[in-house]
Amino acid sequence: MSEEQKSEQEKSTGKVPFVDYLVLDKTPYLQAHECESCGSRYFDRRNACAKCFEDTFRQVPISREGEVTSFSIVQMGPIPYVSAVVDCEGTSVKCTLMNVEATPESVNLGMKVKLMTYSMGEDSEGTEAIAFGFEPSET
Template sequence: MSQSIPFVDYLVLGDSPHLVANECVTCGARFFDRRNACAGCFGTEFRKVDVATEGEVRAFTIVSLAAPGIPVPFVSATVDCGGTSVRANLINVEATPDAVHVGMKVRFALQSVGTDEAGTEAVNFGFEPQR
């Protein structure tokens, strides 16, 4: 039986896919990687919090040169998800200045990034335009 696994530790798959951040209990700063201390206040206590699945593009770039095997062009963006800044690719959108803009409303989306010989699929996330 094949299965799907998340490409990153902070991606939750299942019926309601979403991201989970580590939130500083002291100041509320959010991080996706493991932390020993908060970069904002040096607090050392964190809690897991769900990140909103809808957001707004705050900045983006169209990538036209990448490592071998990476299809270009693609859009890399910073998305504000209810106050949490998420860096991700925009998917299911043309990688052109006419198709993407700052302030664009987007929603969380999943994308397969490959399947191994045993049938295990790696799943990553991105954001797509809200329609």
């Protein structure tokens, strides 16, 4: 998302996304930079494509549904959490799993998950930050 689009979004909604690639539409979604030449997808600001070296990208929406292909339950801090890789119809996404107990019994490889968003709170000017995670599809 460009800086202008972003500030436009902030003015109209009073909300900002936690990362550039989270689009706060009515139905929020993740958006990737897709290489126009080879189709490789990236979430960070790019200088060029790491696969084919070309430097033109288009914005593509990522599926809100996915499958957990890997996870770890990180227990080094005060609150354990589930770090996961989700395959969203062919595009890998890194995330924290939400609304699930951080125990090996509650998370499975291959489990179906969907995108969700939540508030991180407001800053001193009343702007609310919105973060994303994935949660079990069944809930």
